[in-house]
Amino acid sequence: MPLVNEGTGLRDLGKRGQRWLRGAWVIFRRDLLDILRDWRLVSPLVLLLLIFPVLALLSAEAATRYMAQFGAQLVAERLLPFLALATGFLPLTVCLIIPLETFVGEKERRTLEPLLAAPVSDLQLYVGKGLAALIVPTVTSLLGVTLYLLILIARRALPPDPALLLSLYGILSLHAVVMVAGAIVISTQSHSVRGANLLASFIILPLSMLLVFESSLLFWGSYRMLMIILCILLAYAVLLVRMGVALFNREQLLSAEFDTLDLRGMARGFWRALRIGDPDGLPRSGWDGLWGPIRRSGGALATLALLGLMGFALGWSLTPGIGSLPAEAILERLGPGGQNLSRSLAFPLTAWGIFIHNLRAVLVNTLLGALSLGLWVAFYPVGLMGFIGMLLRMLFTIDPSLGMAGILAVLPHGLVELPAVGLVFAGALRLSLTLLTPPHPRSLRDRLLLALADWIKLFGLAIPLLLLAAWIEAYLTPHLVLGWLAARLP
Amino acid sequence: MIQAEGLRKTFGDITAVEEVSLEVRPGEIVALLGPNGAGKTTTVRMLAALLRPTAGRALVAGYDVLRQPEEVRRRVGLLTELPGLYLRMTGYEYLAFFADLYEVPRPLLKQRLEAWLDRLGLRGALHQRIATYSKGMRQKLALLRAFLPLPPVFLLDEPTSAMDPQSAQVAREMIRSLAQEGHAVLLCTHNLYEAEALAHRIAILCRGRIIVEGTPQALRDRFLGPPVYELRLAAPAGQALELLPEGLAVVEWGSHWVRYRASDPERENPRVLQALLAHGLPVVSLSEVPRPLEDLYLRILNGAAPPASPDPAARSEGEHACRS
Numbered sequence: 001m002p003l004v005n006e007g008t009g010l011r012d013l014g015k016r017g018q019r020w021l022r023g024a025w026v027i028f029r030r031d032l033l034d035i036l037r038d039w040r041l042v043s044p045l046v047l048l049l050l051i052f053p054v055l056a057l058l059s060a061e062a063a064t065r066y067m068a069q070f071g072a073q074l075v076a077e078r079l080l081p082f083l084a085l086a087t088g089f090l091p092l093t094v095c096l097i098i099p100l101e102t103f104v105g106e107k108e109r110r111t112l113e114p115l116l117a118a119p120v121s122d123l124q125l126y127v128g129k130g131l132a133a134l135i136v137p138t139v140t141s142l143l144g145v146t147l148y149l150l151i152l153i154a155r156r157a158l159p160p161d162p163a164l165l166l167s168l169y170g171i172l173s174l175h176a177v178v179m180v181a182g183a184i185v186i187s188t189q190s191h192s193v194r195g196a197n198l199l200a201s202f203i204i205l206p207l208s209m210l211l212v213f214e215s216s217l218l219f220w221g222s223y224r225m226l227m228i229i230l231c232i233l234l235a236y237a238v239l240l241v242r243m244g245v246a247l248f249n250r251e252q253l254l255s256a257e258f259d260t261l262d263l264r265g266m267a268r269g270f271w272r273a274l275r276i277g278d279p280d281g282l283p284r285s286g287w288d289g290l291w292g293p294i295r296r297s298g299g300a301l302a303t304l305a306l307l308g309l310m311g312f313a314l315g316w317s318l319t320p321g322i323g324s325l326p327a328e329a330i331l332e333r334l335g336p337g338g339q340n341l342s343r344s345l346a347f348p349l350t351a352w353g354i355f356i357h358n359l360r361a362v363l364v365n366t367l368l369g370a371l372s373l374g375l376w377v378a379f380y381p382v383g384l385m386g387f388i389g390m391l392l393r394m395l396f397t398i399d400p401s402l403g404m405a406g407i408l409a410v411l412p413h414g415l416v417e418l419p420a421v422g423l424v425f426a427g428a429l430r431l432s433l434t435l436l437t438p439p440h441p442r443s444l445r446d447r448l449l450l451a452l453a454d455w456i457k458l459f460g461l462a463i464p465l466l467l468l469a470a471w472i473e474a475y476l477t478p479h480l481v482l483g484w485l486a487a488r489l490p
Numbered sequence: 491m492i493q494a495e496g497l498r499k500t501f502g503d504i505t506a507v508e509e510v511s512l513e514v515r516p517g518e519i520v521a522l523l524g525p526n527g528a529g530k531t532t533t534v535r536m537l538a539a540l541l542r543p544t545a546g547r548a549l550v551a552g553y554d555v556l557r558q559p560e561e562v563r564r565r566v567g568l569l570t571e572l573p574g575l576y577l578r579m580t581g582y583e584y585l586a587f588f589a590d591l592y593e594v595p596r597p598l599l600k601q602r603l604e605a606w607l608d609r610l611g612l613r614g615a616l617h618q619r620i621a622t623y624s625k626g627m628r629q630k631l632a633l634l635r636a637f638l639p640l641p642p643v644f645l646l647d648e649p650t651s652a653m654d655p656q657s658a659q660v661a662r663e664m665i666r667s668l669a670q671e672g673h674a675v676l677l678c679t680h681n682l683y684e685a686e687a688l689a690h691r692i693a694i695l696c697r698g699r700i701i702v703e704g705t706p707q708a709l710r711d712r713f714l715g716p717p718v719y720e721l722r723l724a725a726p727a728g729q730a731l732e733l734l735p736e737g738l739a740v741v742e743w744g745s746h747w748v749r750y751r752a753s754d755p756e757r758e759n760p761r762v763l764q765a766l767l768a769h770g771l772p773v774v775s776l777s778e779v780p781r782p783l784e785d786l787y788l789r790i791l792n793g794a795a796p797p798a799s800p801d802p803a804a805r806s807e808g809e810h811a812c813r814s
Contacts, residue, residue, distance in 0.1 A: 019593075026590040030576070037578045111574040114635065117538050118591040119564035250540050265503065 023120045027128025031102055035136050041098065045140045048091045053148035056083040060157070080158050081168065081218045088145040088172040089211055094137040095179040096200050102133055103187030104196040112253060122249045130180055130244070138176040142169060163223045167230070171214055174233045179203060181240035188247040239373045243436045247444065269446055273453035279446040290461055293427065293454035300433070301426035304381050308422075311382035315389025319397070355470035362421055362462065366428035366455070374432030377425050401488045408480045417469035420462035427455030491516050491643050491674030492537060496546035498698075499532050506532040508698030509546070512676075516642070519665065519675040521685035523787060524695035530678045531571060533695065534645045537676065538568045551642045564592070567639060569646040571678075573632035577621035581612060581631050584620060585638060592639035602638060609660050610634065625652040633661055637668070644668065647678040662688055682783040692783075694790055702790055710781055713789055716753035718779040721762065722746060724772035733769050735761045749779060 035041055060076075060083050067076035106112040115125070145168055152158040182203040183196075190196035210233070217226045269279035277288030277296075294301075369377030388410060396403030431451040434444070492514040499507040507529040514520045524530050535541040537550055539559035548555045551565035576584055582603075589599040607613040610630045615623060623631065629652045636644060649665060650658035665688055669675050679685050685692060686706055693703040702709060710717075718741055723730055727743045734740065738758065739751040752758040759776060766773055 023591065026587065030579075030587050034576060034578055109574070110570070110572045111576055113540070113570045114568065114574045114588070114632070115591075116540055117563060117566065117568040117570070118588065119560050119593075120591060121560060251542055254535060254540055268503075 020121075020124060024124040024128040024131075027115075027120065027125060028132045031129050031132030032135065035098060035102070035132060041094065041101075041136070045091055045094060045137065049140050049144050049147070052087050052090060053144050053151065056087045056148050057151055059083060060152075064157075077158075078219045078221065080152060081164055082215050084145050084148050084168055085171065085211070085215050085218055087148045088141040088168065089175070091137050091140040091144060092172060092176050092179065093204070094140075095134065095176045096183050096204060098137065099130070099133040099180050099183035099187060100193060100196045100200060102129055103184060104190050104193050107187075107253060108192055116250045116253065123245060126184065126245055126248045130184055130241075133183070134176055134180045138173060141172050141176065145169070145172065164218075167218060167223055167226050170230045171211075171218075171226070171233075174230060174237055175207060175211065177237040178233060178240055179207065181237060181244050184244040185240060185247055188244070188252055235375060236373070239375070239436060243373070246435075246437050252444070266445065266449065269449045270453060273446075273450040274456065277450070277453075279449045279453075288457075290457055293457045294423070296450075296454055297423070297426040297430050297458065300429040301422055303378070304422055304426055304429065307378060308381035308385040308418075311385035312389035314382070315386030315391075316393045319390045319393040349474065351467075351470045351474035354473050355467050358417065358421070358466050358470065359463070362424045362459070362466075366424065366431075366459075369425070369428040370432050372432070373435065374429050377429045377432065380425065381422075401484070405481050405484050408484050409477055412477055412480060413469040413473035416465050416472065420465035420469065423458045424455070424462045427451070427458040431455050491518075492548070492550050492676060494533075494537065494546065494548040497533065497536055497543050497548055498545040499529075499536060499541060500544045505698055507536070507543075510695070510698070510700055511546075512693060512700060512703075514643075514674040514676050516672045516674050517669055518691065519669045519677060519689050520691045520693060521677045521679060521689035522693050522695055523679065523682070523685060525791060528695040529698040530695055531647065534568070534647060534676070534678055537562075538566050538645055539563050565641045565643055567636040567641045567644045567646075569632055569636040569644070569649055571647045573628045575620045575623075575628055575631060578619065580619055581616045581623070584631065585634060588635050589638055592641075594639050599638065602640070603634075606634060606637065606664070609664065610657065611660075626654055626657055629653055630657060630661070633664075637664070640668075640673075642673055644673055644675045645678075646675060648680070649677065650681065650684060658684075682787055686783040694787065696791065706783060706786075709790075710786055713786055714781050716751050717755060717781070718749050718751050719755065719759060719762075719776060720779050721748045721750070721766075721776050722774040723748075723766075724774055729769075730766055730771055733765050733771065735765055738762065746774075 060080055063079050064073075064076040067073060067079075103112075106115070120128075149158065149165070149168075153160050183200065186196050186199045186203070190199060210229075214226060214229060217223075217229070273279040275287055277292040365377060365380055369375075369380075392403060392406045392410070395406040431448070434447045434451045437447075492512065494510055494512045497507055497510040497512075498505070510529070510533050512520070512522075512533075522530050522533065532541065536543050536555060537548055539550070539555045539562040542556060542559075550562045553561040553565065555562050576587075579587070585603065586596075586599065589596070594602075603616075607616065610633070612627065612630055612634070615627060620628065620631065629650070633646075633649055636646065644665075646665065650661045653661060662684065665675060665677070669690075675688075677685065677688060689706065691703065691705055692709060693700045695701070702713075704712065721730065723746050725746070727746055727748050730748055731740065731743060734748070734750070735758070741749045741751055743749065750762070755778075763773060763776060
């Protein structure tokens, strides 16, 4: 009777889903009521909703009149969407205050423990509380913008533009999600509202800068670029939510003390991680070695290899029409810069120059990877391998023997260089992703220390490999390529 | 109901709980005593599936705290050290919120509130904002929150703190009646009177370890020796001392009183009375000298060995007690 079982299983699943939603809903409802009952939060929001659209309208009118004196009507028109963004952004700043208040505030007032003792999962708590913190300022912000735009449209000052509306609502909603998700992450790392407020500048500063950039794009009407930024913001919203879900757990909320910087403890943990591969373990004889870090970074390495293959396949299959051009035409297109390519490189084409360049590249990319929560490191192989795939496809299209020359130019040193770079990037990816995964059984600090120690070991392992690859690239590859081409030249 | 074996919890380099093994059976109240920082709260949090033990195992109401934390939480009524109430809610809203989380239907919630509100004197304040409640009322509300789902296990941290004596008495009666109905109660308290009044067994936790465990009487006998009786006379005590049965362990005496230790009071006390009355000595009273739990507790924490214990294990038990 598999059908009956399946039905029962589905029913069970449905009931469990319903139960899960009910739990999250109960938390959401309580928090929402609590927010709406707090006059300190509600009154500024109401004032912003009622006053700011009007203020923005008055400013727009004044600016339009002023600009009209100089015949700069176009500039005045572009100011209107910019002011819409400003109208929506101010209520959004409350997006930071509410989660800090509801998460850290609850921790500080000791109301969180009875809630954590209730039969609800960490995710239900996160969703319920996060949505309650998100909804009030977001609705206020979108209502304010809608009010402002409706008045403008009614006065025929601004034609209804779907691209503009989508961009405005998209920017504001995603900013709200990023702020709330970021504030929840901060909440898990603070034990006092004061500490959380200090950390909140890490969110508000980059987001304000991004908003300035977005508003300038809105001003110039670069909606395509704005959409790309919105996609990146969406990716970060997802990553921050993932990070928040990973860090928002009972253990973390109840047990840790984050407000003091324990440098000595960190140094001790780092040394243990470096030596025995366990920041929390008892010192024992014998080093962790290199196999441990490679094994622990295996998942990241496999992910990077897969992304690299995907990049190569994409580059190969999506090669533009330039591939069908003769070599002379390609060089012509590249211009004099292309013909003097080797001279315009930022590093000398010697073994040492290549090695230093590669070393610098892995270090800079690791740093960018850590700052971008792993996104940069994850997509770097796609770009790199995509470029190689594209180049090889072009060479093969022009002439198969040229394609083989391309393979000879890449493969010998690539066989050493790519695994070396892959190891360092895998370590960097793991370091970045540590923040996005639940800190069990070790604490977040210990896991970060372990990931850093592993990255250092992997980097140490990569150095001789990069040296060897640079030597091959400088001394062996040119001979191989030139030998191959010379044999085939008429 | 609660079975913990070798529970251990470390936070980085700090060991909050070294090793705790504990059992609380259905219908039993066990008091977990210990100085500040002994690891009581961490133990309770592990049993409530709020913290994951670093080592060891605990079953609460048949569920593993590590593998089935949500099932454990569903079956535990936890009263935290501080009430932790949402001050902008009314008492009823607060209880209804937790009833919803524990999936207690509204009719059942009302029925349970009907049974408890008057006893705790909260009926009049139920629809007022919690911010207006006194400290004691907040504690009562928190206690109600823990009781509401009527789970099989209760973990109560200082259940009557800040309550007036009358309310504390009512709360104790409620806890006692819950135990009589078969609920298991683990009580963390510094109120030794309360522990004595409620607990069937006592466990003393020190520096993350349970150093002694047993019924209050058994622990008294073990650490304070057999009970001491006080004989009050309407005549000088000197006369009585000469008449007391041979071998009776007299502890101290005054002008009109004598105290002696009786390891078998049912046999020894009638003999004492008989001897005195036979010689016409006027006995005013014969009663056991109260030995408050506090004496026992302090004695254990100060590292005292059971008196005249020939058992080296018992002596070392006392010696490794709470001295730093």
